[in-house]
Amino acid sequence: MDTNLQHDQIILADVLSSLTIRVNCVDQAVHPKEKKVRLLTNDFDVWQIVRGRQHVSVGESFYLLKPGDIFMIPPMSTFELDILEDSYYIYCHFDMMFRHVDSNFTDMFTCAVLSCENPELAAAYSERDKPCMMLNIKSALYKIIYQYFIENINAWTPSVKIHYDKNVRLLAEYIDRHISEPLTNRLLADLCGYSEKYFISWFRKQFGGTPYAYIKRKRMEIAHMLLSKYKYPVSLVAKQVGYSDPYTFSKAFRSFYGSSPSVLL
Template sequence: MSEYISLRMKSYFEPSHEGNWIEHKAHIDYDLWFIQSGIVNITIDGVIHTANPGDVIFLYPGVPYRASTSDMGCRFIYIHFDFEIGKQQRILNDFPLSGVISKDMIQEEFIRLGNAFYQLKLLTSLPGNRLYLKSCLMAVIAKIIELYGQGQYIGQFLNEKKFRKPTTNLDVLKPVFNYINDNLQKSIKMNELAALVGISEKYFISYFKKALGITPGQYIYQIKMNRAREYLYSKKYTVQEISNLLGYPDPFTFSKAFKKYYNVPPSKFE
């Protein structure tokens, strides 16, 4: 699924607040706060949640909150971002992840992101620093999702009535993803994929598009092009061999599909 994840950092900063700081807000983006010092209290629906140094606060878009600090003040790194899979925007809203993630659960990712932030802050002119911060943010989000999937964490900010119920479940499509990855060398038919999850072909196509925002055919095409790129980078295969490995009838058809995707023919791809 990593090919279809889109992560856009909107802004990032490190504010420091005195002991009398109070903030009432509802953000339009996802918001992660990495508490560096002091104590931050987040009040949502009258319930107070406390975050200590090393903890991470995860706020969802459109959710009003009241933030305040202790007499000692506080300092934290925040990042506003958007996250989607395929064309499914705000897909994290399908899961109760919004809350305080304790430092013992996310310490490694917390430290890595903090280092990336300070490196970017000090050396903004160096290429790649913002990209590295973005990759560290992705690692934090992946860790939170992993913790939730393993039953080790569930967000405290939104109860079951508040977060959006998913209309589709990506877990249902896992056999399809695995089958496609293992059978790129052949022509994959929609009825074969539908049979893997025990639903009709028509409903399968609709379900797949609702889950990812693209059709199964578009997904297969993109997976093949990503695999083609890997084969070309390895410099172990000819265009003819790659064409066979990806189930194209001849090198011309493969080259045409490749050029449509990358805007250059495979012979000139670097």
């Protein structure tokens, strides 16, 4: 395999592993022939065309959509839709956040018609009365976004290499390895080469919360596993996840999970 392509695929896998999707709305649209629609998107849109052909213009770009197509539209796009035939499609409004890249990374997305094999968005929507519907919608969106990257590899690769922040991955790995040790903002900021003030702001943007909240969650998740799966004593678990004594650990565990750690033993 070409070395550059292999490197790009490694970056893609890492970036996608950090992707979080929030579905804002999923519904169906039915339009009669010759109808015209003009809209502005506030978030990401994905359509799966089920029936009929449509002509879409976004700025100076034009797209002819037909049954089976997946159409992706980035936020803040004004588009005009001309219905050529009686049409029916499933649409989904959603937000994306990539933990391993900065917030400007989503600006690189452009409109695209994707050739997904066996697109699952319509199938997931058809089961909207089932509790698992939203999980299936998200699963379909992950596959669509992956396909977007594959089909636009020459477009996204430079943007990823510019915005991809290796400090995020290295910092997450450091925290995992040193979870039993004191992890102060000053220490973590120095590891990244940032001032403490900038580090806290940067950390919030990349990890979705404060360093304290992120580290506490990691410690509690590890503690829960050690207690429930391996039945380690509370005193040992406390040391494993960086607490100086069982009392302080138990108090933190109770505030996080709402119950004493001893109930898992």
